[in-house]
Amino acid sequence: MVTEPKFRNAKFCIPKKNRHDCQGAEVFRWSVRAYAEKEVEIRREYNNIMATDWESPVVSTADMRHGKNKGGSSYKRRERREEWLMHRMMHRISDTSAGSRSASQRVSSGSSGNGGEERLTEAEAAADATSANATTADNSPEKIRELFREVNTKFYERYTRIDNSDDFFMSMYKPIRSSIRVNTLKADLEDVVARLREDFHLESVPWCEEGFFINTESFGSIPEHRLGVIFTQESASMIPPVLMELSPKMNVLDIAAAPGAKTTQIAQYMCNDGCIIANDVKMKRLNILISNLQRCGVLIAHVTMKDGRFFGKFEERFDAVLVDVPCSNVGMIRKNFKYLKYWRASEIKRLSKLQKGLILAGYKALKEGGVLVYSTCTLDPVENEGVVDFLIRETEAEIENIKLPVNRHPPFLEFDGVSFNEDLRKCLRIHPQDNDTEGFFVAKIRKP
Ligand SMILES: C[S@@+](CC[C@H](N)C(=O)[O-])C[C@H]1O[C@@H](n2cnc3c(N)ncnc32)[C@H](O)[C@@H]1O
DSSP states (O other): OOOOOOOTTOEEOOOGGGGGGOOTTHHHHHHHHHHHHHHHHHHHHHHHHHHOOTTSHHHHHHHHHHTSOOOSSHHHHHHHHHHHHHHHHHHHHHHSOHHHHHHHHHOSOOOOSSOOSOOOOHHHHHHHHHHHTOOOSOOOHHHHHHHHHHHOHHHHHHHTTTOOOHHHHHHHHSOOOOEEEEOTTTSOHHHHHHHHHTTSOEEEOTTOTTEEEESOSOOTTOHHHHTTSEEEOOGGGGHHHHHSOOOTTEEEEESSOTTOHHHHHHHHHTTTOEEEEEEESOHHHHHHHHHHHHHTTOOSEEEEESOGGGGGGSTTOEEEEEEEOOOOOGGGGGTOTHHHHTOOHHHHHHHHHHHHHHHHHHHHHEEEEEEEEEEESOOOTTTTHHHHHHHHHHSOOEEEOOOSSOOOBOOOSEETTEEOOGGGGGSEEEOHHHHTSOOEEEEEEEOO
């Protein structure tokens, strides 16, 4: 029996018009449940579609809709199947409740890779165009380094102390590979992979069974994406939920959850059974989170809007905790040069203070024997090793080895004259050139 924690002071994020009759989380939960019944249908239907012989009545109906017989080549059959999936999807969207529709309408882009900070304002975006387009015709290491130095000198100076290899700067310049995670809450892995392989080249992500590199960036036209059967997610950001030792009926805290790439993955590993508190401090991003939870058919999330440090009050209540913190987003420079342009050394101190508060709160909320995973998409030792070192100095926390087939760099045991605990060796520090992913840092921590 799962006992769901009660958060009386938490402001639950539900459509404004419903807030007045909100009884804790129940209203939001109810609306998700209503949606869920449709999800079960969608899943069944998707399975049917996969199992369908394309000369069956299902396709004939689609043919009749178009007033012609499109039978014949496999290309045409595939075209019909796509049309059919798209048709079903449009049908579902127009069928869903007003609440869920308004949530998805407010969001322009349903999913995001690892969920870095929110979009820029228009003014910033205009300024951004210059730096985002920063390119050089000469791709020699010297030129690339010069480009980084020009766009942000302070960044270049700091990062040459973190990784001064040509490989590092060359990889940071190279666009990131697209990747997806198959949402097994909605369809079977093999079915989805077989269907997608008809149109795309898929390459398995070695550290995540449901993850695939894919040779496209236009996901809007893929029916599986709109149906929530796949989720676009940066491959390195698939690691934290894999390490959380999740199973059904657990109570899980996702302390900084929006836009929900990892929350949806957590729900998938819990087989939609148990309870996830999906928290974020920003309303704008919570809307995207809710939209993603609905699209992916997640039924067990309670969405809260609080400063994550608030959860320190709920001592030993969660079986597993994810602390995927706001950070300086250096790993995401491969996605967009705006992260290079807006990087500020002065921000690191502020972020590290917030990160320490979040990891400590997450640790307090964790039950004995439970796993806390700390992750960032940045490579700065002050935001990574420094924060985990703080936790193991302040508490009894134990760092565990991460046994995954991932190439890695040794974690820092000293930076800027500050030494870190030897156990920090067990953390996972991924530089972009290691696996051709974004830069990432993960620590797996257990409460003894
Ligand atoms: C790296 S993103 C999280 C990505 C998310 N886990 C995912 O996988 O999609 C960091 C998030 O922390 C949120 N955040 C910032 N300050 C916070 C705070 N004090 N408490 C909780 N969340 C916070 C940001 O709004 C942002 O959504």
